[in-house]
Amino acid sequence: MKPETISHEAYQNFLLEQLNMHYSNGILVLVNKDWALILKLWLTDLSYVSTLLYSSYSPKGPKPRDPASMLRSYLIFLLTRPTIGITEWVDELHRVPLYAILSGFEPGDVPGVGTFYDFFKRLWNSDQPNKKSKLKQKLKRKKKKKKYKKGEKAPLKKPGVVKRLVDRFLKYGSAKKDLPTDRLFDLFQSQFLSISANLGLLGDLESLSIAGDGTPFETQRYQRSKSTCDCFSKGITACNHPRIYSQPDSNSGWDSSREKYFNGYHLYMLSACDSHYDLPLYPSLNPASRHDSISLLITLRDFSQRYTLSPVQRILLDAAHDAKAIYEVLDINDVDAFIDLNPRTKHNFSTDCDISISDKGIPLCPKGLPMKPNGFEEAKNRKKWRCALTKGKCNSCDNPCSDAAYGRTFHTYPKDDLRLFTKTPRDSDTWNHIYKRRTSVERSNKREKVDYHLESGRHRSTKMHSIRLYGIMMCQHIDAWHSHLKKSFNLNELIFA
Structure with missing residues (x-):
């Protein structure tokens, strides 16, 4: 019925x-x-x-x-x-x-x-409990995997894959496809996100800021599978027949915080970074071996096609997302990128004058002093910089490089290098004030994994892991409602009046 x-x-x-x-x-x-x-x-x-x-x-x-x-x-x-x-x-x-x-x-x-x-x-909006078939070709044994330094994340396996993926999105577009989690997100958005938004718990909806980050999600110690043939009974121990894997959507990846390899998923989470309760917005379960930058592109695409409560103005990301292609796709979608610079990424930008550009995109005068920001011209889409030793019409430089009373000025254009010439200058007070909220997504992930024991599910399917994950996210919003409204209710008097 x-x-x-x-x-x-x-x-x-x-x-x-x-x-x-x-x-x-x-x-x-x-x-x-x-x-x-x-x-x-x-x-x-x-x-x-x-x-x-x-x-x-x-x-x-x-x-x-x-x-x-x-x-x-x-x-x-x-x-x-x-x-x-x-x-x-x-x-x-x-x-x-x-x-x-x-x-x-x-x-x-x-x-x-x-x-x-x-x-x-x-x-679950699918007849299958997993996204991939359980029947897969037997995985080949690889040589001993390389261990990385403490806190060091595994690099991209294929250099340039982020740019190729972005170019493909921009060339062919990305039509919305039904996902098995659509029913869960529909429920989550209508009954939880919308309530938190109305209570003001997601921050300013007119200029929503989000943060994204990936975290390891261990679901099994070993990748388990069963044979589909009787080769072993015949004495053949190295056959190439397909095997049935219990968790086909997961694989092995590097956990930089625990300094070990694990089997499971790479959970990528988007959160409302201006929320005082570090509330989650949208999750994505990816194979454990997937890099943060790839997970971001896929998660952000699915999120933008489904989230309807407000436009996203800015996104805060760590250095693992420092790729020019990511800046480009965010700029096309009118999202301000606040991304920490990756020291491993080479800087190569030269000017046609005696002013050079630092690794953080700040112009350096001939004496090597960083110039100070002096506003952004929206009409010409350029950032204005001024001599650091000039105040008003007073110049304290002992060897000024300009005869102008106003001092030396310089302009940078985001179109020349979106990664270096951000609309909000790096290391400025405004940048630091906004970027310090990036860690909200890490606190949100901590709530899910530590407080709500996400990895204690003991499930074997993406369906059950996703349902548990969404359930925990719902509980995070319920906790925020309770903290925000508990002083307005006295249930003891209401129930036993």
Whole structure:
């Protein structure tokens, strides 16, 4: 049967009734930390889930569990016991009446393990649990992999691949394709991002700033596979027949923070960097071996095709994204790039006069002193620089290189080198003030991996890893709502009035 839509007001009334019935007579007791959980669920309206998943249910058959209650129960699981599995969570629903009531179920009448996994299938916009087929050619053993220095990220395997990918995007365009995660993001954007935006928790929507960064997501110690032939029984140990891999979308990559190779995904996250709560916006699960710069291009393309709440004005990235092709594609899309310079990238820009350009794109006068910025001319799209020793019409230089009372001036044009000549000069107070928020995406990744134990999922498919990831992101927004609004509510008086 098709599910019935239960309004959030009806859920709140159910909550009041059940908590009064079971917790007002002294047999069951609520402790202080329970009130934070109750308020978080009180604020979270999930009634749209039934509408979103309506087409995935058959018109015939038994009456299904309320989709909003199923998702609510999964979020409570992530908020309270993220290190256990779904089987143990069903036991918790039977053991702790509060968890069942907050989910929207009456104590003793909770869904089973199979019901949860049936619900998860409806959140995934594909019939296949992985993006790639499990049947793949046997991976060849490679020579011992090179280890990098502490904190050093693995370089691009193929130099120039970023430029080739950008050129392909610009030449052929990039039509929007359906992704298995589209249903999850539709729910996340309509029920979580939009609420956070209305509360002002994402920053200024008129000039939204985002940050992007990748992080290792380990899902298995070894890449496991099963044979599709009987060669081993015949004494043949080195056959080339395809094998069935349990996690075909993942592979091996370098973890610079742990200084080791790992098997799993490369999680690339976009976050609202002006958010005081470091709130996530859009995730992408890529093979572990993929470089940050490649993941950015793919993630940013998918994000721009789906995110509808506001335009993006600027993006903050670390030195792993320092490639001219990335500056070009961002400039075409009218996004200001704030990217740290990679010391391994060679600088080669010369002028036709006695002024040189530093590695950070700042003009140097004949004495080698950095010139000071003096505004940006929008009409001519150029940055103006002035002698550093000039103030007003007073020049303190002992050997001035210009007879003008105003002092020596110089102009740089972003079109000459988007990487060096940024609209906001590097190392300026404005640049440093904006760029210091880049680490918000790292704090967001920390919340997912450490606080919510993202890697404790023990799943074997991209479907389940994606659902867990989106569930954790939803919990991050719920936590922000609670911190922002908790002083406006007194549920104790409301429930036991």
